[in-house]
Amino acid sequence: MSVRRRLAMSRPTEGAAGRTGSWRVFLPVIDRERCNQCGLCQMYCPEGAIDEDLNIDLNFCKGCGICANECPKKAIEMVREDR
Amino acid sequence: MLTVATGNKAVALAVKQAKPVVVAIYPITPQTEIVEQIAQYVSQGDLSARYIDVESEHSAMAACIGASMTGVRTFTATSSQGLLYMHEMTNWAAGARLPIVMANVNRAIGPGWNIWAEHTDAMQERDTGWLQVYVSTVQEAYDTTLMAFRIAEHNDVLLPVMVNLDGFLLSHVMQPLDTVEPADFIPPLHLPHTVDPKNPMGYGTLTGPDEYFKFRWDIERSMRDSLRVIEAAHKEFFQRFGRTYGFTEDYRCEDADVVVVSMGTLGKEVEVAVDNLRNEGIRAGSMRLRWFRPFPKLDLMNRDVVVIDRDYSFGFGGVLAHSIQAKNRTGVFSVIAGLGGQEVTYDDIAGFVKNRHIGREYWFGVSDNV
Numbered sequence: 001m002s003v004r005r006r007l008a009m010s011r012p013t014e015g016a017a018g019r020t021g022s023w024r025v026f027l028p029v030i031d032r033e034r035c036n037q038c039g040l041c042q043m044y045c046p047e048g049a050i051d052e053d054l055n056i057d058l059n060f061c062k063g064c065g066i067c068a069n070e071c072p073k074k075a076i077e078m079v080r081e082d083r
Numbered sequence: 084m085l086t087v088a089t090g091n092k093a094v095a096l097a098v099k100q101a102k103p104v105v106v107a108i109y110p111i112t113p114q115t116e117i118v119e120q121i122a123q124y125v126s127q128g129d130l131s132a133r134y135i136d137v138e139s140e141h142s143a144m145a146a147c148i149g150a151s152m153t154g155v156r157t158f159t160a161t162s163s164q165g166l167l168y169m170h171e172m173t174n175w176a177a178g179a180r181l182p183i184v185m186a187n188v189n190r191a192i193g194p195g196w197n198i199w200a201e202h203t204d205a206m207q208e209r210d211t212g213w214l215q216v217y218v219s220t221v222q223e224a225y226d227t228t229l230m231a232f233r234i235a236e237h238n239d240v241l242l243p244v245m246v247n248l249d250g251f252l253l254s255h256v257m258q259p260l261d262t263v264e265p266a267d268f269i270p271p272l273h274l275p276h277t278v279d280p281k282n283p284m285g286y287g288t289l290t291g292p293d294e295y296f297k298f299r300w301d302i303e304r305s306m307r308d309s310l311r312v313i314e315a316a317h318k319e320f321f322q323r324f325g326r327t328y329g330f331t332e333d334y335r336c337e338d339a340d341v342v343v344v345s346m347g348t349l350g351k352e353v354e355v356a357v358d359n360l361r362n363e364g365i366r367a368g369s370m371r372l373r374w375f376r377p378f379p380k381l382d383l384m385n386r387d388v389v390v391i392d393r394d395y396s397f398g399f400g401g402v403l404a405h406s407i408q409a410k411n412r413t414g415v416f417s418v419i420a421g422l423g424g425q426e427v428t429y430d431d432i433a434g435f436v437k438n439r440h441i442g443r444e445y446w447f448g449v450s451d452n453v
Binding site for chain 1: 178179180241275276283284285286287288289290294295297298301305
């Protein structure tokens with residue numbers, strides 16, 4: 001017998017809201033020369049799309065620009081993406 | 084044990100005996116005595132609950148929701164404006180299937196600023212998924228609060244319960260109170276969807292059009308099942324403690340030609356009116372509705388029905404009158420009386436019965452009427 005579901009419950013999964021990367025208008029481009037690997041961009045990324053080596057998963061990056069805004073070295077530039 | 088208590092104190096006493104683990108309440112007239120009393124129980128060590136001081140009713144309900152999600156018994160109390168301020172969270176409590184018990188001391192809504200009895204505050208919570216019960220005596224306030232925990236926490240219900248008592252007319256009136264030892268009348272709470280820190284999950288998160296309606300139906304399914312659970316609670320209460328309760332309290336209805344339906348303390352006034360009317364040869368009866376949600380089946384066939392609403396839905400009518408008309412397909416004489424604590428005596432009620440005009444609405448005290 002299946003468990004009676006009274007309340008919607010969910011577990012976090014990768015891409016639970018789909019491939020949010022398809023929403024992107026501006027692409028974050030990292031200048032590795034300027035970057036001092038402080039990791040603030042990873043910490044602030046609302047999608048968890050930046051890994052420990054500071055690579056951005058473009059499947060899920062929405063292009064919100066928070067990483068660029070938070071970067072103390074101004075090492076991330078938001079570039080309009082033509083699709 | 085026989086004692087004397089106000090309606091508020093009776094509620095607080097029942098809460099103490101039900102032993103909630105978390106209580107979060109914000110004071111508001113005429114409910115404040117409940118807060119004070121429970122705070123005193125906690126501070127004196129008579130109730131070992133976590134008493135959370137909150138800055139608003141919205142937070143009071145939110146705190147109860149958070150606590151209840153951990154699977155513990157919770158209680159809060161409010162009134163009028165406070166209840167309205169809670170409204171977003173009362174919906175959440177029911178939707179999250181949390182058996183929170185709340186005492187609502189019925190009070191009118193401003194403006195004009197008014198602290199006296201009226202049911203419109205609770206009526207505005209009608210469609211939230213809370214069970215609603217209205218009491219008429221200090222004893223009933225106490226007994227019903229005990230039953231509320233048992234009913235809310237039953238596995239077939241798991242919905243919050245609101246115990247309504249009229250502001251001042253009951254909250255601040257002292258009457259004899261016979262207390263009981265509840266023992267295992269309220270079994271331990273087992274919430275099937277208790278949060279588990281070792282197994283983190285999202286609760287009530289984004290639920291799409293393909294799923295949402297299923298959870299709404301489950302609320303309604305539980306509402307319907309609650310009729311049976313309430314009946315069983317009434318029965319068990321009688322067997323253990325000897326006092327009888329039903330969905331309604333019927334007084335001299337069996338052979339009545341005209342039945343007056345009301346809620347709360349007005350129902351007791353109606354009983355006196357019924358006796359007086361019968362002395363004059365008018366076969367009247369009183370049916371005081373206790374449970375408003377779930378709305379019970381009422382036996383009102385083949386007699387005149389007078390409904391007294393201590394509430395109003397603007398542009399529509401008395402909420403109780405229209406609920407009865409819709410559920411029973413019967414015409415009623417709809418009396419709007421007692422708003423904002425307006426005094427309604429048994430003589431006034433006898434007048435409603437004598438001058439009844441089925442199909443009409445009558446605003447008591449408004450000259451010439453509608």
